[in-house]
Amino acid sequence: MSRFNQRRARPAAGSPVTSVDERTTTHEGGAGHLRDTRSELFLLAVSNFVGANAFYEKGDERDERYRSLVRELAIEDPAWVAGLLKWLRGEGNMRSAALVGAAEFTAERIVREAPGYSRQVIDSVLQRADEPGEFLGYWTGNYGRALPKPVKRGLADAARRLYTERSLLKYDTESKGYRFGDVLNLAHPAPAADKPWQGDLFEHAIDRRKKRGDEIPARLPLLLARQRLMATPVEQRRHILGTQPELLRAAGMTWEALAGWLQGPMDAEAWEAVIPSMGLMALCRNLRNFDEAGVRDAAAAQAAARIADPREVSRSRMLPFRFWAAYKHAPSLRWAHALEQALGHSLANVPALPGRTLILVDRSPSMFPGYGYSTPNASDITLAEQAAVFGSALAVRAANPSLVEFGMSSRLMHVPRGGSVLKLIEKFGRIAGTDIPTAVKQHFDRHDRIVVVTDEQTRPGWLPSNCADHGGMRETEIDELVPRTVPVYMWNMAGYRAGAMPSGGGNRHAMGGLTDQAFRTIPLIEAGRDATWPWV
Known part of the structure; x- marks a missing residue:
């Protein structure tokens, strides 16, 4: 046998x-x-929403376990942790865990006087323009306002890569504790050599933070377009919405900004004007609003086509369950086929x-x-x-x-x-x-x-x-x-x-x-x- x-x-x-x-x-x-340290950290990192309780583990206990594991391996195997954190923020799409991990990794290596890695790790996890400010909020809340060189350099690298006119309009809001100007003042990045307009953008972001001067440099056309749009009398804004929607796109108007600009309800006309420029996450989160406002079939078909587009799904890096959430909360079935296709693309x-x-x-x-x-x-x-x-x-x-x-x-x-x-x-x-x-x-x-x-x-x-x-x-x-x-x-x-x-x-x-x-x-x-x- x-x-x-x-x-x-x-x-x-x-x-x-x-x-x-x-x-x-x-x-x-x-x-x-029990698993080895790297395995325990990996499984925790890919499922840990920082500050959130789990059924069997309080949020602060869970976060402390995560921090301890990162700090232990920051010395024992820094190359492995650097790879984990970069992947975690990228393909893993875990934002807060990646930022906290990079901060704790850096803090431990500074305490141990271990050179290398920290600047690159910080830069690698900052993938959206509001994240240098998020990182600063965590760092200063835990380690004070003094920024070691690796922190300054990592933030500077990220600012050069991420700060644009569009990101300034979207993320540099008064609700933030650390704004673009604060990051620039603390990290002192030089403008990128291939972005001749970035020096003007940096100066304007600092002026904007310090509330001094409203003049926008000529090399920042998106900001100038937004300024002109905001100067339009309120009673004329609905007319622009219906006859010149291209002005909204030229000014980088998000749906949130549009709602404030109109100073009135987001009706079907407003949604239809902004749908072409909305990101995939914003589209999926607003399907109920589209239906309740009575968005017409042509605009709905345009939104559905983008939701079902495999390139849009890949570019959005949305977690698969977000498409289920959109399906679950949408009141009509006209989105179902597109969401089924999007879910399939996200589960490639x-x-x-x-x-x-x-x-x-x-x-x-x-x-x-x-x-x-x-x-x-x-x-x-x-x-x-x-x-x-x-x-x-x-x-x-x-x-x-x-x-x-x-x-x-x-x-x-x-x-x-x-x-x-x-x-x-x-x-x-x-x-x-x-x-x-x-x-x-x-x-x-x-x-x-x-x-x-x-x-x-x-x-x-x-x-x-x-x-x-x-x-x-x-x-x-x-x-x-x-x-x-x-x-x-x-x-x-x-x-x-x-x-x-x-x-x-x-x-x-x-x-x-x-x-x-x-x-x-x-x-x-x-x-x-x-x-x-x-x-x-």
Whole structure:
């Protein structure tokens, strides 16, 4: 009898999130496995909305764990952390965690008198023009107004790259504690050599902050156009809106600025004038407003075409669950097809897995808001819904899926071939408790792989035992229920310290994050190739 050359045999492959030989328990008392420092930091970073409570972990405790891990690795492995933070703000699209990580990385290296990396790390995480001010707010709030050289130079590099006329109009508002002029005064950047107008922009931003002089330099045409538009008498503004909407675009008018400029309601005419210049995130967040204002079909079709455009989706870097949130809150169905297409484009890395795939989606209370748990996007979509987005996308594309929602009990869901991911998400419910081993035991039936989308905080799974303890039952784990020839992918959605199984090899792999990037590792691993960190 062949023991090794079997149909399921494949080259052993490793994955980057790696367990250590140390056991613990999950928050629900199940067997837990600790991971090495880099793995713990990665899973926490890709799921951590700074300052937000999690179901099992207070926001300040969570943030302190994150800061401690960053500072430890800032000395032990600075190149790895630099790569993580750059990727986190880029493809990972986690803004606050990246900024805080860069500040703590820099602070630790300054304390330890460790040269290098800090300037480049700060510059790499500042990807939007309001973020140098955000970084300054965090730094000065924690470390005072004195800025070390790496901080000044990183901020200066970012300011040269990010500060434009359009970004000044959009982000340099009086509601900010640190405005463009403050960043420029503290970091002292020289204008970029290939931007001859930037010196004038810097001077104007400082004057604007200090409320001195209204004269705008001739080399700043966008600001001049905005100034002329703002000087238009209020009673004439509706006329411009209807007859010369190109003036709005020439002046860089966002929908927020337009609402203030009109000094009246954003009716259908106002929305239709600004829709062509709105970004994808703004379009998706205002679908309800478009419907309530009565935007005409032609303008709605224009907005829908942009939402469905794969280039627009890629450029927006919107997290996939944002399209579900837009669908969920839009009152009409005229946006549904475009949002379905956009969601598909945002999930481009979800593979069409061959064979039979068991997909378990956690619907327990810890995946929903309540009991002190919240996320900054709680009004949009819960962790449970995020899990449903990814589980549904994987199921719709898989050759032969078994999609299961689970808690303490579980339910097999019907996956229509060629069906809608958005419609499938709507079918999920809510189930008390978390019991991963029992869900695996109930539904695993010679599948080629298992994917579990969860926060990993499982209760113990129980099997019959001859022992009288625990009512004749004994605790079990996934390894006992699933042969080692079958890969199990545990997708951690919350970044808690304890994992529900060991990972890193032996067909046991942990993934994490709120984007589809993690899915890229599955085909690699199953082809016998080691998966690496996503930025390597």
